[in-house]
Amino acid sequence: MSEQIIVGVDGSRGALAAALWAADDAARRGCDLQIVYVEEPLVYGGRAYERSADDPARKQGERLLQEAAARAAESRSDVHVSTELLYGDTTEILRAQAGEAAAIVVGSRGLGGFAGLLLGSVGLGLAGHVMGPVVVVRGAPTMVQGEIVAGLNPDDAVHPAIDYAFEEAQARGARLRVVHAWDLPSSRLGAGFGLDPDIIAQAQQAHVHGVLEPWLKRHPGVAVSESVYRGNPIAALCEASARADLVVVGSRGRGVIRSAVLGSVSHGVLHYATCPVAVVRPRVRAD
Ligand SMILES: Nc1ncnc2c1ncn2[C@@H]1O[C@H](COP(=O)(O)OP(=O)(O)O)[C@@H](O)[C@H]1O
Ligand SMILES: [Mg+2]
Incomplete structure (x- = not known):
């Protein structure tokens, strides 16, 4: 069986856009597409009420799954699409489903x-x-820009976002812009700080290039640009998102790869980027 890309739908326009994005991505990656709707229990006064089998809301779940599947198949007829209606807490269920999925x-x-x-x-x-x-x-899906943007902190221990960004760029035949933003701590901006920002900028640029080298060798067909800015990474990435098809960031920086906490850059980019955002947490074994 092929790997699966899972998309969650709830009948909204946002979810339909997600389903079309996922169908496209599944086609490019040779994955199957699974469309999931989670029906939440009705909880009042601390008690969960099961819906009866003839509750029209149950039929509604089936209907919205069928509609999303039809739209996905219509846009990418080359993708195998399946649907699943699950019952429980949406985030909990989707977290469990995500474990085995490609995305x-x-x-x-x-x-x-x-x-x-x-x-x-x-x-x-x-x-x-x-x-x-x-x-x-x-x-909604807009004009194809032909560019993927990836955020890189060269000091991180691992770079799962760079792996994913190169895969996406290669699969789409898109350019890849790697963005790194750095700054001096504001408390040191006053007189007496001995380092020249221009020298630091050059060193950062070289550091970024050095970290990227293994990926550049592995993906010679991907046209890569390296944008190193002095400033805030959220601002740099969100600005770049205006001309990108996808922005890719890691979930969290150095030293905390096992913790399920979202770093501030990923959090900011998820809110303010104008294009789809991929947050990639490294796959580590649970031992
Ligand atoms: N019950 C659900 N089952 C599956 N996916 C869902 C469900 N509810 C939401 N989603 C997914 O999460 C996305 C965001 O929805 P949500 O976080 O609930 O936002 P809102 O607060 O605006 O309803 C939807 O577009 C859809 O992809
Ligand atoms: Mg909701």
Whole structure:
């Protein structure tokens, strides 16, 4: 059986955009697509009420799965699509499903929540909490830009986002822009700080290039540019997202690869990037 890409749907436009993104990605990677809808128990006064078998809401779940599957198959007829209706807490169920998948994909928003929110609870509950890529799709599919953006901190111990970004760029025939932003601690900006920012900038550029070298050798067909800025990484990545098809970031920096906590850069990019975002947590064994 091929590897699976999983997408969560809830009948919203955001989820449909996620399903189309996932179908496209599955086609490019030769994966199967599994579309999942989770029906949440109705909990009132601390008690969960099961829906009866003839509750129209049950049929609704089946219907929205069929609709998403039809739209996915229509856009990519070369992908094997299956659907699954599960019962429980959406984030918990999707986390469990993600374990075996090549990637899990959701919309930035769904049906519920407060109108002004930029990111729903499902994306936030998955990104950084499951191993491998979590893709959060924002907005409807737009014109193809032909560019993937990846955020890199060359001082991190591992670079799962760079692996995924090269795979995506290669599969799409897209350019890859690797972005690194650095800055001096603000408390040292005053007089008396002995290091020249221009010299640091050159050293950072060389460091980024050195870290990327194994990937450049492995993927000679991918056109890579290295953008090293002095400034804030969230701002640099979100600005680059305006001209990208996908922004890829790691879930968390150095030394905490086993902890299921989202780093501040990934958190910021998930909220403010204007294109789909992949947050990639390294796959480590649980021992
Ligand atoms: N019940 C569900 N089953 C499967 N996927 C879901 C479900 N609810 C939400 N999702 C996924 O999560 C995305 C974001 O939804 P959510 O976090 O619930 O945002 P909101 O608060 O706007 O409803 C949806 O676009 C969809 O991809
Ligand atoms: Mg919701």
